Amino acid sequence: MIDTETVFKSNFKVGAYPFYEKLRQQDPIFAMSHENGQTSWIVTKYDHVKEVLKKSSFIKDQSKFFSGSSDEEQSKILSVFRNMMLDVDPPDHTRLRKLVQPYFNPKTIKNLEPRIAEIADELLLKMKEKKGPIDLINDYAFPLPIIVISELLGVPSEDRDKFRKWSNTIVAAVDNLANTFEEDVTAFIEYLTYLFEERKDNPGDDLISKLIQAEEEGEQLNKDELYSMIVLLIIAGHETTVNLIANTMFALFEHPDQLEKLKEDFSFIETAVEEGLRYYSPVDFSTARWAEEDLEFHGKTFRRGDLVLASLSSANRDEEKFNKAGDFDITRENNPHVAFGFGIHFCLGAPLARLEGKIAIEKLLIAFPDIHLAENTSPPQFRQVFLLRGLGVLEVELDT
Structure with missing residues (x-):
């Protein structure tokens, strides 16, 4: 018997991987019923997850099922999120992604490598000046x-x-962990409004200036979409990479043989980053999708408006797809993980996150070859944020 409430318990992250394994074996398309009559589905097997992420009958636009807030101020705040590229369907998604895609293609990102390396060096220099454990x-x-x-x-x-x-x-x-949501989002919107006005008067060569120009032309981006795009780029532009760097280092600390192998041969850095992405996926679940109509999905009946969540973490540990899926192996070559999603919503910033992770981890281990988890501290804990898998604190000693 699988405990439906397990997913919502405060310590879910601790036992998540055994739970996913149990689901894959016993009930890979798992229904959770809620008091309001809503049904949510958690999809856990690799092939099923890819199908959900690609299938056009699972849509992002929840306004087709649920009415918006009647509170004018709250509606204004929520508009910042309703217009996010991540949460809209074609043709709006196609239009918005096309607008920013040139700034995140592999060639453009490759040009950032010297500056990313410089930033890493500056941070490492500051770390060398510190005494005792650091976060x-x-x-x-x-x-x-x-x-x-x-x-x-x-x-x-x-x-x-x-x-x-x-x-x-x-x-x-x-x-529902943030009791300052309205206050903080209002402050965020006010800050962006100020920044947009300043950039209109003094445009630069930055992405915000270019997006403001697109909004003013009125063809590619409206005002709500402009706010949503910047909020998304700021959040998605660092949250995933923070988790990628910290999660991969934590996995290396947990597997000292793999850590030593990497330090001895940095030609494994790219496969190590990919294995970090697979083993402790920075994003635990894909963002919400909804069944557009009643449909059958691998023997399960989905009703119109059902919430569908694809477990990227579970897919990346699927024994039917990955050899020795529970092992952390930095030399793994056949590694088609879905840590960045799949289909039209594949993470726009994946090339940037990969490059940042590669530079950050290699430079860290070169600067501090004896780095290890700090002793006499609490075991690292993953943040209790449903969609993400990221550590709150990672205390380390930089030398022996």
Whole structure:
């Protein structure tokens, strides 16, 4: 008997992987019924997950099923999220993605490599000046991607730390963990309004200036979509990479033989990053999809408006797809994981996240070859955010 409430328990992340394994074996398309009559489905097998992510009958636009807020102020706040590229379907998704795709293609991202390396070196230099245990997330895994995405967008350096609080509020709101949601999102919108006005008067070569120009032309981007696009790029532009860097380092600490293998031969850095993405996927579940109409899916009946969640973490540990799926192996070559999703919503920032992860981890291990988990501290804990898999703190010692 599978306990439906397991998914919603505060310690779910601790036992998530055994739970996913049980689902894959006993009930891979798992129905959860809610008190309001809504049914949510968790899809756990690799092939099924890819099908959900690709199938056009599972849509993103929940407004087709649920009416919006009648509260004018709340509706204004929520409009920032309703127009996100991540949560719309074609043709709007196609139009929005086409607008920003050139800034995230592999060739463009490759040109950022020298600057990313420079940022990593600057952060590592600051870390060398510190004594005792440090929080690898606070001092390295977080600031590196937030600096990169801020520079790409054109956000002033003195404002970057604000985004951490706002981003945490937004991702925690999915789990009703943020009691300052309205206050923080309002502050975020007010800040962006100020930034947009400033950039209209003083446009630069940054992405925000280019998106404002597109909005003013009125053909490619409306005002709500402009706000949504920047919020998405700021949050998605660092959240996934923070988790990628910290999760992969944690997996290496858990598997010292693999850590030693990487330090001895950095030609494994790319496969190590890919294995980190598979083993501890930065995004646990895909964002919500909804059954557009009643349909049959591998023997299960989905009703119109049912919520469908694809478990990327489970798919990436599917024994039928990955040899020794429960092992962390930095030399794994056949590794078609779905950590960045699949289909038209495949993560736009995947090339950037991969490059940042590769540079960050290699430079960290070269600078501090004796780095290890700090002793006499609490075991690292994954944040209790349903959609994501990321550590809250990762305390390390930099030398022996």
